Amino acid sequence: LLDFYSGIFMKESVSSANIQKLREYCNLAKREDIFDIFLAKKKTLVKNDTDMEDILMYERNYDDVANRRISKFVKSTYLSKTDYDEIETFSLKMLILDKQTGVKMFDFLVRDQMERVQRSNHYDRLERYLSKLIGLGQSGKVKEYIPEAIKKYPTKKVMISILKKIYTLALNPVHL
Numbered sequence: 001l002l003d004f005y006s007g008i009f010m011k012e013s014v015s016s017a018n019i020q021k022l023r024e025y026c027n028l029a030k031r032e033d034i035f036d037i038f039l040a041k042k043k044t045l046v047k048n049d050t051d052m053e054d055i056l057m058y059e060r061n062y063d064d065v066a067n068r069r070i071s072k073f074v075k076s077t078y079l080s081k082t083d084y085d086e087i088e089t090f091s092l093k094m095l096i097l098d099k100q101t102g103v104k105m106f107d108f109l110v111r112d113q114m115e116r117v118q119r120s121n122h123y124d125r126l127e128r129y130l131s132k133l134i135g136l137g138q139s140g141k142v143k144e145y146i147p148e149a150i151k152k153y154p155t156k157k158v159m160i161s162i163l164k165k166i167y168t169l170a171l172n173p174v175h176l
Helices: 002-011 016-028 032-045 049-058 062-075 081-097 099-119 124-135 139-152 157-171
Strands: none
Touching: 002 016, 002 032, 016 032, 016 049, 032 049, 049 062, 062 081, 062 099, 081 099, 099 124, 099 139, 124 139, 124 157, 139 157
């Protein structure tokens, strides 16, 4: 059974459930040592980003998973609302699995929105991400970002009023 399942594992797409199942079969066969070998071989064969992400998630290598997501996001030439919803959902998932990585993701989203703000008049996402960082106890970072943004975009009056409101919230954080 272990040989059969390991063959399938090496050929098919991998998921955290598949990895867990292979580990269980290795344990049942009293071959715990072989599991790491299978996983290492699979890593060398994986070409699919999702499969590699599942392997890294299984190994609890959250920082690498976050770096891969950020890199993929940055390389995209066109980002839709769905892309932002997906990375925000991923960031919320990271908060559950590893708070530090979740904070890193929301920090990235704030910086991304600040860069994109110069080409846009839609500030709701930036406001949401800044509020989330405050709620995560990162008001110090927010206090740094806001004066920088106000100085960088002096003609964005609506954005400046939103940022001033968020800055006041950062000075007196109420966990959201």
